[in-house]
Amino acid sequence: MTSSPIRVGVLGHTGRMGAETVRAVEGAPDMDLVATVGSSDDPAALVEAKADVVVDFTRPDTVMGNLEFVLSHGMHAVVGTTGFTDERLAQLRSWLADRPELGVLIAPNFALGAVLAMRFAQQAARFYDSAEVIELHHNRKADAPSGTAAHTARTISQARAEAGIEPGGDATVSEVDGARGADLGDVRVHSVRLPGLVAHEEIMFGAAGETLTIRHDSMDRTSFMPGVLLGIREMPKRPGLTVGLEKVLDL
Amino acid sequence: MTSSPIRVGVLGHTGRMGAETVRAVEGAPDMDLVATVGSSDDPAALVEAKADVVVDFTRPDTVMGNLEFVLSHGMHAVVGTTGFTDERLAQLRSWLADRPELGVLIAPNFALGAVLAMRFAQQAARFYDSAEVIELHHNRKADAPSGTAAHTARTISQARAEAGIEPGGDATVSEVDGARGADLGDVRVHSVRLPGLVAHEEIMFGAAGETLTIRHDSMDRTSFMPGVLLGIREMPKRPGLTVGLEKVLDL
Amino acid sequence: MTSSPIRVGVLGHTGRMGAETVRAVEGAPDMDLVATVGSSDDPAALVEAKADVVVDFTRPDTVMGNLEFVLSHGMHAVVGTTGFTDERLAQLRSWLADRPELGVLIAPNFALGAVLAMRFAQQAARFYDSAEVIELHHNRKADAPSGTAAHTARTISQARAEAGIEPGGDATVSEVDGARGADLGDVRVHSVRLPGLVAHEEIMFGAAGETLTIRHDSMDRTSFMPGVLLGIREMPKRPGLTVGLEKVLDL
């Protein structure tokens, strides 16, 4: 049995992520791209084209209006636009209460590999008292560590605490300032910056006689597309509000 | 609240794994080593010492007798001895039916990192159509690929099939014989053999713009001890037969 | 003391490598881009602009005519165009005999990292009886192993032989076909193909208790530019014909 293709509309199709989404949907055999709507276009095109799912990569100041329109016209939504406060999420839940058959995915990170790496780190943290994170980025990056690495460290720290494991620590007594990295919740984080690098994260766990390493290498924004496509496929099957791609992965 | 220490007995304490277990239990703050029994010793020492949990690293020809004794005297068991056929497992279940409060763990691999790597590979396989395995061992190893790598490849292949994902394949049209590795269920496995290596496995998943890598490095048999200790801690709480350390990890 | 900038002309500036060269020269503080010449343009522009060094990224059928013009007008040359046979190199040497003050660099690979990795592999091969190569590329690549990896294996094999070292071999007696990779001169080469990869080569040497690894990761063709710029800087100082960027590196 073959299902009919999912009819997809894209809001913000001229932006970098929107344009990438257009290409990805066009390349997906189980989807049809039926409408693209830019900032000066009428979103009614989505309704006329009978879109099943609408992807939104627009701006924080327009996304809520877009979602109100999309949901009121019975379409599911996959949202990569940022800026979702608790108030906005509450508003979304209220709209969805009136349309219990619709699904909305809000995801700050669509890279499957990044989401999986974070989840694996969380799982491994329950079994190791020692972990460190090395993140490597191009030398134009302004912050160190990266937001993802800081979030990973916090996730490990919290999972370890919940499992009742004391951090293992180390025996350093003589340190050149900074050598042991940044201390985020007893997880050391090291930030490497070099031209030629793109965006890489390595999470290492150690115990007597072994190490376990989880590494994610991200080369460009095409890496977000499998996550976007997965969201498109899943929303018709997952009514209600879903926050975070990891929820869709059923890990 | 502090629990009283778990009272641990070790069968086969003069073997390499048994000796390592003795050291590990002695180093665990929540355990007391109360008895060690070699091949010519009387296992009654376990009963006299009031062991809660007995670890067995003996031989296939003695392990079933040991377990019958251990269970009939109301002790839990953690077993690293090999040779468990379906018949033996059925026998164990029958004994446990009479002692429903007891727990037995049978595990072919106690290395937490190896078990976690396998589990993560299985989880990731549902989201990637392309995966390859590189395993690296010392140059005295007789088989290629390693049993673990072959098992990993089969696990990926099966998880991918269950998720309905077709293997991604590659565009190789000109190949020097062997360059693309061994094909195990559409997962290519590469075996590197060099002096200086110990036992390493790297599992790589790729999608547009990103790769996800899971790596396990094993240096020596101390790496099995956290798994053994975990089994000791869990068996009193997990009545019945448990096969495979991964079951205890609740991933 | 500050030298005056090197005056650079580019032949083939509309091709991918030529365009990249234009950007690189424009960004180099010690160079001035003084002329760009496409396939339908008059190369006399190079002379009028008083170029010191001319970079040629054109085609095999035009490069010899270009070089004859460049040398006869007293300009140095850096050439990335392919197709240099022994006859062509002899012709170049004959032209240079008349202009002993001029330098010409012919280089098939301008990536500094690739050239250095090859050179380091050659140096290390004299001290290790065991080496393997893992090359990792995107899944659209047609050949396995890559030309670079095959060349690396041959280089190691030859350096080892010259040092009088017998290949160390391994103890494999049971192999799934292909697991141990392609055998190129007693150096095993493994080719990994995954979407998300770009072009990577890892050369591993092993001896008792240690391994030495040299790895080159190439993301895009900007990686060729430091080598091109180095060639531009060096040719005025290195009269005669130089074949291969490694000659310029003075390793």
Add this chain to the structure above:
Amino acid sequence: MTSSPIRVGVLGHTGRMGAETVRAVEGAPDMDLVATVGSSDDPAALVEAKADVVVDFTRPDTVMGNLEFVLSHGMHAVVGTTGFTDERLAQLRSWLADRPELGVLIAPNFALGAVLAMRFAQQAARFYDSAEVIELHHNRKADAPSGTAAHTARTISQARAEAGIEPGGDATVSEVDGARGADLGDVRVHSVRLPGLVAHEEIMFGAAGETLTIRHDSMDRTSFMPGVLLGIREMPKRPGLTVGLEKVLDL
């Protein structure tokens, strides 16, 4: 033509390195172990056994007396004992002036891979404005960074300066304290400490579109033996004082 085996004596054969040397010499087909001398033994045994080369892994307070004896009896020396000041080296040169046919190697580090990695880093530093060092050790190590990593950073910094290259720097404006590692001569050094690690060093160079990585993994002290054996083979051919294994490698 087959040479007769090199006759080797070992001073300090009961220490850890001395014992390892005994095993290594016994396993070398081109060497004969002819004498072993402990701290309470008479070194005359070396003379009686007609040793060609004597290896010294003793203590700083005995090594000079040993070397005076060894040289005065016409034997070459390979020395891993530490504590060689400029005064001691001057004394050695004075003794060797009287015996110009003899060779002495003083080496603080006999691991071939470590010496090669350092040398390659020095060579690469001339071509990259950006480099970072990641060193990874077991969690019982007292100092961070390791002495080898600090030495590597200084070597890179110096080679870069000699080549007239300004350090590339990075764009970090917001840093959690320590994230960017220790700054040693404009080379950032990151120290990872985890149980399960042994001794590893990774040196990364980056330029537009590429990275070059040199990595050394050391598992145990057997890794020093190829360097010791090389020293034994080379000293009869290299009269005079040689300081540092890298001098013997002819890189």
